[in-house]
Amino acid sequence: SPEEWGTSALAQLPPQAQHGVLGNGLRWIVQENREPKARAELYLIVAFGSLVENEEERGIAHIIEHLGFSATKAYENHAIVKFLESIGAPFGACQNAYTSFDRTVYTLHVPSDKDELVSEALTVLREFAFFTRISEEDLEKERKVVLEEWRESKNAQGRLFEDYINALCKNCKWCERLPIGKEEVIKGVSAETLRNFYRSFYHPARMAVVAVGDFDGEGVRKQICELFDIPPGEIEPLAREPSPPDRPLYAVPDTPGVLVASSTDPELSFAQGMLDCKRPKQEMRTIEGFRRNLTEDLFHKAFSSRLLKLTVEPKGPRNFFMVSTETGQPVPALNPLSISLAPLPGRMRQALETVVEEIERVKRTGFHPSEITRAKRSMLAEFEEEFIEREQRPSETFAEEYVSLILDDYPALGVEERARTAATVLPTIRGEDVARVADAFDFGRNVVLKIATPPMSVRNPMYT
Incomplete structure (x- = not known):
């Protein structure tokens, strides 16, 4: 239950x-x-x-x-x-x-x-x-x-x-x-x-x-x-001690405000940005942890539909070629909520402001039930496709999952168990649960902004 x-x-x-x-x-x-x-x-x-x-x-x-x-x-x-x-x-x-x-x-x-x-x-x-x-x-x-x-x-x-x-x-x-x-x-x-x-x-x-x-x-x-x-x-010639060394766990401290990392890259044809709202690693050892992960995935799906509209049918000036959100893991100790975007030339600030405003709107008013329904249908379809094609799953995919199990304590459920658990858990996730994921986008602290721009941006601010 x-x-x-x-x-x-x-x-x-x-x-x-x-x-x-x-x-x-x-x-x-x-x-x-x-x-x-x-x-x-x-x-x-x-x-x-x-x-x-x-x-x-x-x-x-x-x-x-x-x-x-x-x-x-x-x-x-x-x-x-x-x-x-x-x-x-x-x-x-x-x-x-x-x-x-x-x-x-x-x-x-x-x-x-x-x-x-x-x-x-x-x-x-x-x-x-x-x-x-x-x-x-x-x-x-x-x-x-x-x-x-x-x-x-x-x-x-x-x-x-x-x-x-x-x-x-x-x-x-x-x-x-x-x-x-x-x-x-x-x-x-x-x-x-x-x-x-x-x-x-x-x-x-x-x-x-x-x-x-x-x-x-x-x-x-x-x-x-x-x-x-x-x-x-x-073990010869380098015998090991009877007892193994401990594996250290280093937490990442909080940081105030927004920290920025930026550079120019001659291989880029347009600017790219990523904003992380950092937080500690989110464990997934229990069904409740699995449910939390699904809830965040539903948020990213529902929110991506809004971002697509902002990309192809903006109400004002168009600000980006591409934008998305995800739950990342840049280092094993962190699972930040992240925004990735490729802004139009000269519109990095406006692009970031547009996405932040949309996230704040979710915090205030949530999602429409139809947005959640579409996101759930999309997710179920993915689980069903994975289940149908389970016999074609490559060995490397399994092996990588087992690396995560051994080193990150991240359960390797298998396709069948993952589909069964999702089918049980997904109906219990409400729209307000999904909307609450937006609260983890805290723009007041623990924010890191990474920006890469073409060399032209040094001479031409239109590219930043």
Whole structure:
């Protein structure tokens, strides 16, 4: 009953997914899925990224990710890359792994028509997990590659992202630990420092293996158990401590008024803006949390219809090419309500004012029942389409959901359970519930505005 939804936990996984925990604490999820045919998604998930770096270590989580593709205990001289190339899989540190603030994820997209290919790919994941080789020679070879990535991150988009994170997460760890790191650390950090980090944070109890694809699930499960169930103290040459490190949780502090991050970008042909009303991460562990998420989605659908009219049939001057709202997650600690827009030349201020006025109108008068009805019908149609096409759902979609489950505690309901839960919850959501979402657009504090404009805007204010 609705009264119990606040304490009724959502299903964590769909029934077709096998899952468990090895003796060393490593989690695993295995699921057979036939789309695409003869392909498999194999992920190693490490629950740490740049947030746990010390000041003199900034960027080393990303360097370690790179070094895994260079050499390990069993693979010398980029042999892993050569293996991936030989089987026609995408390869390279940028295509097969990423390092973020609170995670490092290795992703292998491999053919599964031969069992030995899946077996070797799982062995490669084990090498990343336990046996990445971190010698001074390996590090010197990789510095140039990582430094080039660091330089590329200093382009217009990269600078805007850094300014945006600094504004969004002002005075806290998130803006002090950008994953790309610092140039002087990349140039001068020692292999011993990297080995100590790897030994500390690549702990089995803070890792997981996800395998989804067109394969024999039971066979893959057995291989994961055989390959990865190594006691922490027996991982050689870099033995791990018996107890895993804690995963830090850093809150983002409130900020007064509006903070602005802006830049010019030569690749843009028109200005773009995004306004975030930041708030803490919204948990979705219960049916009530699911209902809240649906309510916000209904708001964005109903409000998008109004925004479309403002775009194509404005009552006054037209202000934007495109505008939308969404619930975002720029960093794992936040779920801001966001406005994205592409204004006409010279009309950024007027475009923002138009959207803010419309949101304030919703706060005052709500939505018409017909607006809510249309939004609900649209949402139900999406759930029905997803249910009908559930057998065509790609393995990568499942794998990404399981990453969110493991790292963000975000339930991976599965298509059938999600549709059933939505069908139960949706009729209970009233128009006034949807309208109240507008109250979370608080324009008096915790507001971050990101603006990117063409270079012409420096000389011609018509473009801002």
